[in-house]
Amino acid sequence: MPKDISIKKVLVIGSGPIVIGQAAEFDYSGTQAVQSLKEEGVEVVLVNSNPATIMTDIGMAHYTYIEPLTIDFIEKVIAKERPDSIIAGMGGQTGLNLSCELYDRGILDKYNVRVIGTSIDSIKEGEDRDSFKRLMERTNQPIVESEIITDIEDGLAFAQNIGYPVIIRPAYTLGGTGGGIAENEDEFRQICSQGLHLSRVGQVLVEKSIKGWKEIEFEVMRDGAGNCITVCSMENVDPVGVHTGDSIVVAPAQTLSDREYQMLRSAAINIINSIEIKGGCNVQFALDPNSYNYAVIEINPRVSRSSALASKATGYPIAKVAAKIALGYNLDEIKNAVTEKTFACFEPTIDYVVLKFPRWPFDKFFAAKRTLGTKMMATGEVMSIGTSFESALLKGIRSLEIGQYGLERASSKKRDLEELKKRVQFPDDERLFDLAEMLRRNYRVEKLCQITGMDPFFVNKIKGLVDTEEWIKTLSIDELDESHLRYLKKKGFSDKALAKFLNCTPPDVYNLRKKFNIMPVYKMVDTCAGEFEAVTPYYYSTYDEENELKPSNKKKVMVIGSGPIRIGQGIEFDYCSVHSIMALKRAGIETIIVNNNPETVSTDFDTSDKLFFEPLTEEDVLNIVEQEKPDGVILQFGGQTAIKLANFFDEMNIPIYGTKPEQIDAAEDREKFDELLESLGIRRPKGKGVWSVEEGVKVANELKFPVLVRPSYVLGGQGMEITYNEKQLIKYLSEAFGKDSKNPVLIDRYLGGREIEVDAICDGTDVFIPGIMEHLERAGVHSGDSISIYPPQNISDDMKSQIMDVTKKIALALKVIGMINIQFIEFKGELNIIEVNPRSSRTVPYISKVTGVGVIDLATKVMLGSKLSDLGYGTGIGEESKVIAVKVPVFSTEKLPQVEVSLGPEMRSTGEVLGVGYSLENALYKGFIAAGMTIPRAGSAIVATIRKHDQESFVEIAKRFDRLGCKFLATSGTAKVLNNSGMHVQTVKKISEGVPNILDIIRSGVIDLIVDIPEKGNNIKSDGFKIRRTAVESKVTLITSLDTLNALIDVMEKNINQDELKIFDIAKDLK
């Protein structure tokens, strides 16, 4: 059927902030969908709370609302924009759930909005556990023996009946949140109660464990006429038991015979046919490795993480095609954008191997319980393409940026065989390396397969790589002849890995490769294994004969992407990369992007003129540079991943646009940077490196407490602490030196002042600040985790001009060309500098949107040689908007067991939302709501545990809560303070004081707000830690900073009527 012309205005709901289980993939799919709808002349209304996305850019949709993703706010958007249709499956689980709720509550009916694409009834059939079960019965599809329960006792009886272990899966949650495998009754009770609590509908599914079966996924498309195709099959290298988001996944499936493959493919098609999907759907199977028995695990009637992977793995744009189907087109009417000759109604066939490797946050959360299970823990992923499993695996490993270039891992090497054996049976992020280590020690493949459930196909491949590594170790570089080296490069070994095993340097290997002329070739991802001519400029490297890459003679620039999403380096950097490409394209320059993240817009083959899906290592990037010979490379937008290539590129004489590597170095090297500030007369918190406890105490007393302490050898705020007195300091230093006495500990004076942040653009003469951002929380909270406010509310004009002045001095002194990010502290009326990043930062998408300044566009132009003055800007600060916009961080800590949740110097948030309003309180209200917080009402019950030196300040805030009729519950210390100040506080038992204690009270659900201001984070054994974990796991609002609490009470006191809050179209209403 051709396009349905009655569809004129479509509402698209985004997926909100980046959280574990819902990452950048929905920016990719949402952006594709929006563009695909626009192509057809349909007006698009977009709602998404996440300002860091490309999809929420001005000009992407026709009407863009960065508003909380709640029914009330979406209804406001519907009422204002009056779309005639809504497409449900583009915003992940969030978008799907909201669409269902809009439908259930009659809002869609009320405004005459119809659902296009997959219908709500179809969605519910696939999503609701009960109807899914009935669907499977109807279509004769086997499922795992299971029952839906709403009550723990019923569940226990069922579990007893089918026998442990059993798997518990809550209905309607992200990434299997709240699920788990219970081995016995105790575990069952614990997991089940959590699951029931987290499920939107209070249901969990209890099912028999089929641990060890193969996990196979199919991505399927269906149109309104019933035409079905499968885009891609995927096989999890980790068998059932590990969440697919935490599994190494390979595409296509590797170990299935055609019979098994077609059996599952047909099952997938039967299922989506019977629920009449119109668009894309993901079907997950478990397959018995020893028979034809299989079971359908679940289906996702929407675009998903897997569909993003399938799209990137095959070149088939699932979201784009799904949007066209929603408009009424049939698959055979939609052109295949890759070949431009064939149609979307075919099945991609690939002639390479694709591997997805999850990226876990355990480098930041080193205390986390790392065991992988049915709850997803990875924040991001990398994808790699090779012509063999081995080369794809090795590419994947080096793309992760975990300092790993082969299968030999230092931590695994230290473990004895017994420990390794224990570890591989309870997989964590190091399982692959532990397993390789066992093979290295001649542990039997058969037994390893038996205890891990992994298929011998994969284990043998890993064994082959380990054996090759050992073989290389017996060689020296002089012995390596051409055929040997070619063989190793073809296998996938990087120069760096070879150098390590050969005991030489990577340049030695590189030079030998040059000598033998062993260089990679680039092959095209074309959806059809070469059967048709393709026009997609989408490439991967391999060591083979024919090179399909045809570099042009045009002026071209290469942009280095930011790799996998991780804590501290999120979707914001993809936003920057994509915007830089758009700016370059507008300037008529050919653009090349290199990246390895399948979830992103930057790796859509439509984004740049050429896409290289490659690891972001020196070698892999250099290979491309040597063939493409770009005029220059842009590193400023790819976060730390790209910036760390600067020195290497400099050595290789590759031109870098923008700030030069030595200047980047001057900003990143502490000593050089200190010297620079000194010479410019710019103030920074005093500090010193110390080598002993005694020296530390002396220095701290000179600096005056409180002091900020951190080990010198770790980055990203790890192990950083604020100590308030000698006792705390001595404890910290003794522990730090106990662990490592070879490195100093850095002690800085802690200034508990107002944190201020700017992103500026410098062309070498002028420095332009689009807007100054004020942080709500005082210094001491990582800038990525604090609430940012624009325009600033508490900064004087004089201070603003000082900020401008200092920014200019630093930018000019560092000879910045392009972006610079500076963080300040205003303390007792004085401006101090705490950090300078000579690159684009996390706040750029936010500040771009709220100021309306195309920051990346400007920066890119400046890097290419334009002057700010010619672009309509000069030195100065952009005009402040009248609308207030706050950026509120969003955390995924509830998904990561044993991870600290309080705000502190270490960054922990995974995403962010925007709140916009005419007053700060209105903006904060929206920001809090969008971040998923339930704002307590007057009369709420509050649990408070406050560290000693904040108790006094807390009393003032507590009185304000008291005036709103809130009731406090506190343990003895805090209770005493509050009681003394005349409030009536109910004292509750500490954990050590028996039951019911504070944790029981929190779990019972009677508490609305928990205020816990910790003395010190990361102490798993402390009461505070347990209280905070219980709070997030029980979904009770938790505040861990008095500044945030202050903001919250400000908002509560305003008694905001949500119905009266205005919504803002960011293109029109933010000026």
Added chain:
Amino acid sequence: MEKTVKAELILENGMKFKANAFGRIKETVGEVVFTTGMTGYQETLTDPSFAGQIVVMTYPLIGNYGINLDDMESSRPFLKGFIVREKCDMPSNWRCEMDLDGFLKQHKVMGLEGIDTRALTRVLRQKGTMKGIITTRVDDLTPSQIKQKFDTYTNEFAVKEVTIDEKYVINGKGTHLAVLDCGIKRGILRDLNKRGCKLTVFPAFTDAQEMLECKPDAVFLGNGPGNPKDIPTVIQTVKKLIDSGIPVLGICLGHQLISLALSCNTKRLKFGHHGGNHPVKDLKTGRVYITSQNHNFVVCDLSDDVEASFINVNDGSIEGIRHKTKPVYSVQFHPEASPGPLDTQSLFDRFLKIIEEVK
């Protein structure tokens, strides 16, 4: 690094691809075709339609799940050579009984491993199907030797090679079909038998009278190798059968033979359709199905008696015909799949319905 025997593929246009030999190491000449199926290498290896050909797998890892005796499409491979990027020496699957190398050795098929199969595929796509030689005499054959080898290669007698010597019967309680075996895959017989059909299977060159003597309800013509025009006697037989008024049904080569018998034409495709991802459209319903295909020739220039029932969505070529008045119906693609998608399995029911209607 393992010890290997060097070998090369020499194409008619002079291009060479050097790599390693495996399987039965003996020089071979054939028509080089590529197939894009990602699973089902064993069915491909044992599909008699590949007789005389050297098959290139575009998927790089072949042999992952090994070989088993259940997935054979005929008693043995009839192809001349098998080219893969990487063969798997340690296959894994619960039904695995042999590995690829052992299977090729056993059945005397020359294998070539380690070439840039995508480069070769792109050459075939651009230049069309070509003859090729796989030899271990690397850089050793003279141009005249090569020419002589190409000149003496012929695939004209492929059907003769793959057909059976004597007729046999597969029992069933339902419709009785006389099947002409020009290299028919077991999958087709299995799918018909599964639907209750009794099958009397005849050698390819059986005459019409003899087939009709077994009193079948219909005649079925399956797949097979080579150019349909190489077997004019069979075309004549089909013509007689159609003229007799009995329903005549066909798949692949059978479809081409029926078309020729009905005065349509066939032509060679540039590089054929080989794989499991080809969309065909049912012209009656507009529905599109993903099909398994394996053919180098295609039906064209339909006569007035005939109308197209299916077309290929990618290139518009004819994928199925029906006689306007007689119970004659055939398709180019493979509803039996083996290997490939099972989406058109219901075609067998359609075949049987046509027979029912005549009864």
